[in-house]
Amino acid sequence: MTGGTNPTPSDHQQGTLLTGGVVTLAGGVGAAKLLTGLVRVHPPRDQLAVVNTADDTVLHGLHVSPDLDTVIYTLAGAVNPETGWGLAGETWQAMEALDRYGGITWFRLGDRDLATHLYRTHRLGQGADLASVTGEIATAWGLELAVVPVTNDTIRTRITTVDEGEIDFQDYFVRRRHNVTVTGVRVAGLESAHPAPGLIEALTRATRIIIAPSNPIVSIAPVLGVPGVREAVAARREAVMAVSPIVNGAALKGPADRLMLELGHECSVVGVARLYRDVAATLVIDEADAHLAPDVEASGMNCVVTHTVMNGPEEATALARVVLGQAGRGRA
Amino acid sequence: MTGGTNPTPSDHQQGTLLTGGVVTLAGGVGAAKLLTGLVRVHPPRDQLAVVNTADDTVLHGLHVSPDLDTVIYTLAGAVNPETGWGLAGETWQAMEALDRYGGITWFRLGDRDLATHLYRTHRLGQGADLASVTGEIATAWGLELAVVPVTNDTIRTRITTVDEGEIDFQDYFVRRRHNVTVTGVRVAGLESAHPAPGLIEALTRATRIIIAPSNPIVSIAPVLGVPGVREAVAARREAVMAVSPIVNGAALKGPADRLMLELGHECSVVGVARLYRDVAATLVIDEADAHLAPDVEASGMNCVVTHTVMNGPEEATALARVVLGQAGRGRA
Numbered sequence: 148m149t150g151g152t153n154p155t156p157s158d159h160q161q162g163t164l165l166t167g168g169v170v171t172l173a174g175g176v177g178a179a180k181l182l183t184g185l186v187r188v189h190p191p192r193d194q195l196a197v198v199n200t201a202d203d204t205v206l207h208g209l210h211v212s213p214d215l216d217t218v219i220y221t222l223a224g225a226v227n228p229e230t231g232w233g234l235a236g237e238t239w240q241a242m243e244a245l246d247r248y249g250g251i252t253w254f255r256l257g258d259r260d261l262a263t264h265l266y267r268t269h270r271l272g273q274g275a276d277l278a279s280v281t282g283e284i285a286t287a288w289g290l291e292l293a294v295v296p297v298t299n300d301t302i303r304t305r306i307t308t309v310d311e312g313e314i315d316f317q318d319y320f321v322r323r324r325h326n327v328t329v330t331g332v333r334v335a336g337l338e339s340a341h342p343a344p345g346l347i348e349a350l351t352r353a354t355r356i357i358i359a360p361s362n363p364i365v366s367i368a369p370v371l372g373v374p375g376v377r378e379a380v381a382a383r384r385e386a387v388m389a390v391s392p393i394v395n396g397a398a399l400k401g402p403a404d405r406l407m408l409e410l411g412h413e414c415s416v417v418g419v420a421r422l423y424r425d426v427a428a429t430l431v432i433d434e435a436d437a438h439l440a441p442d443v444e445a446s447g448m449n450c451v452v453t454h455t456v457m458n459g460p461e462e463a464t465a466l467a468r469v470v471l472g473q474a475g476r477g478r479a
Numbered sequence: 480m481t482g483g484t485n486p487t488p489s490d491h492q493q494g495t496l497l498t499g500g501v502v503t504l505a506g507g508v509g510a511a512k513l514l515t516g517l518v519r520v521h522p523p524r525d526q527l528a529v530v531n532t533a534d535d536t537v538l539h540g541l542h543v544s545p546d547l548d549t550v551i552y553t554l555a556g557a558v559n560p561e562t563g564w565g566l567a568g569e570t571w572q573a574m575e576a577l578d579r580y581g582g583i584t585w586f587r588l589g590d591r592d593l594a595t596h597l598y599r600t601h602r603l604g605q606g607a608d609l610a611s612v613t614g615e616i617a618t619a620w621g622l623e624l625a626v627v628p629v630t631n632d633t634i635r636t637r638i639t640t641v642d643e644g645e646i647d648f649q650d651y652f653v654r655r656r657h658n659v660t661v662t663g664v665r666v667a668g669l670e671s672a673h674p675a676p677g678l679i680e681a682l683t684r685a686t687r688i689i690i691a692p693s694n695p696i697v698s699i700a701p702v703l704g705v706p707g708v709r710e711a712v713a714a715r716r717e718a719v720m721a722v723s724p725i726v727n728g729a730a731l732k733g734p735a736d737r738l739m740l741e742l743g744h745e746c747s748v749v750g751v752a753r754l755y756r757d758v759a760a761t762l763v764i765d766e767a768d769a770h771l772a773p774d775v776e777a778s779g780m781n782c783v784v785t786h787t788v789m790n791g792p793e794e795a796t797a798l799a800r801v802v803l804g805q806a807g808r809g810r811a
Binding site (some may be wrong): 248269 | 537538539540541542570572573574575576577579580581582583589590591592593594595596597598600601603604615616619620
């Protein structure tokens with residue numbers, strides 16, 4: 148890393164943003180995996196993860212931030228490796244007991260995971276902002292990389308379905324397992340949201356901005372959509388490297404592929420390039436899509452071909468080296 | 480039981496009040512024990528428990544109703560027999576995980592108990608009133624006796640302490656283990672609270688009203704203090720039987736004895752009689768206090784002497800027979 152004004156450890160606090168270094172725009176599982184690689188190849192104290200909160204929800208009165216928790220649990224080495232979310236070794240006494248009442252159990256909150264939501268809700272109720280609380284939670288898990296929600300304001304993805312009209316994101320994503328036909332996506336609250344304190348400055352001064360291999364429609368678009376963020380990222384376009392979440396025409400996880408198609412995008416690395424070309428100079432695509440590299444470049448982005456599927460820490464680390472420019476680049 | 484208009488089972492629903500039968504004014508553990516006896520000797524569908532909510536609290540954003548839960552868990556046979564509150568066989572994963580964040584763990588919420596608070600908070604958030612939600616919870620536990628909060632409105636006991644001024648009830652009761660000097664007790668919200676729907680009618684038509692052996696200051700006084708309740712109970716004074724929570728000058732559980740003394744009451748069955756004589760015709764006292772029966776009567780109440788300490792279901796049942804007038808009464 149060059150050009151960053153790296154803070155000394157004593158300067159660094161969770162919840163405060165850096166004035167240099169690496170900034171990653173993040174959704175959930177895919178972003179969390181890449182971040183585990185990034186912290187292995189670049190000092191975590193010189194990094195910031197900016198996380199989507201448009202899929203946050205209030206359940207049972209508790210403020211649940213799925214993407215923030217996935218990023219934090221994963222970086223803490225505490226995530227459930229089977230699912231990519233939730234805590235390893237979790238117990239489910241509360242959910243089982245909730246069944247007695249016919250309560251909402253389709254969104255599974257483990258007993259230990261509940262503590263995170265209890266704490267977050269308590270602190271928000273005290274008047275703390277989400278960025279501060281997120282910093283406290285990340286610190287409690289021993290994270291050195293800073294984690295912030297993209298905004299302290301409430302933004303919520305709403306999904307318009309053919310059969311049921313507009314529904315909440317988690318209703319779509321978890322309850323219906325994204326197995327419905329979508330005709331539209333909007334993010335309520337986005338136009339009046341403010342970027343997290345210091346976020347615009349961090350983007351302005353970052354030596355590298357990474358768009359993680361997250362869902363472009365429901366994870367990255369809300370992050371870029373907070374007023375000021377897209378412009379700040381676009382102003383640094385040459386320093387921005389996006390990783391395609393689409394490999395061989397399909398999403399590795401979740402509904403990105405289906406959503407892209409239903410909303411009129413080409414479901415390929417070329418479709419991803421068209422979504423990101425205004426904000427990112429370079430798209431990292433998987434070797435499986437090497438033959439599409441010319442089309443990516445024709446659409447206006449530089450293209451890096453590498454192995455992007457992260458099945459373990461080694462692959463995450465190798466991909467991190469690529470996105471940080473520490474590995475050889477090459478056109479296919 | 481005579482004179483009650485007993486509903487048939489099909490008429491009866493949790494959350495709806497009876498138009499006859501036995502009404503018990505209840506706090507937590509002591510009341511719950513007596514109720515286990517009452518449902519053994521009188522049809523539970525002909526009974527209503529009216530429960531204090533002035534020690535309800537919001538923790539981590541969750542609405543916690545300690546007395547309601549103690550009554551319901553106890554009647555369901557699910558209460559922790561060691562403590563008299565909480566669930567038997569409980570696990571504590573959420574509280575242990577909350578320690579990581581330095582969250583509030585002095586008020587222990589077990590994993591399965593949490594489900595009750597999650598459900599209650601969810602339903603209140605949907606706009607349901609506390610009486611309706613309480614009925615749903617009681618029904619889920621299979622209770623036939625109707626359980627209602629004394630009011631759907633928010634009432635909260637505040638404790639004035641010598642050292643720290645006014646504090647919340649649970650701060651006093653749980654966090655400080657009521658080990659502080661109290662100079663005053665008030666119930667915020669009481670003057671504008673309304674009795675639970677149907678409560679006044681239930682009191683008016685009850686064949687027997689029982690004041691459970693609960694704390695007169697912080698459990699029964701808030702129940703009687705909801706506007707209209709004291710008057711409705713006093714109007715039925717001849718049908719009202721109170722059980723003294725003070726035995727041999729001490730409370731069996733909790734701070735009733737210390738509170739009575741600090742607030743200027745005599746800490747004895749005679750002190751209890753002076754608190755209840757305007758609303759209840761009869762006070763049931765323990766054999767240990769038999770020598771004070773004349774003083775109780777001199778203070779204006781009939782006095783029944785019996786074994787009032789309930790260490791198990793047999794003793795609760797025997798006491799229930801006495802308060803229902805199904806056992807011989809006698810002066811000491």
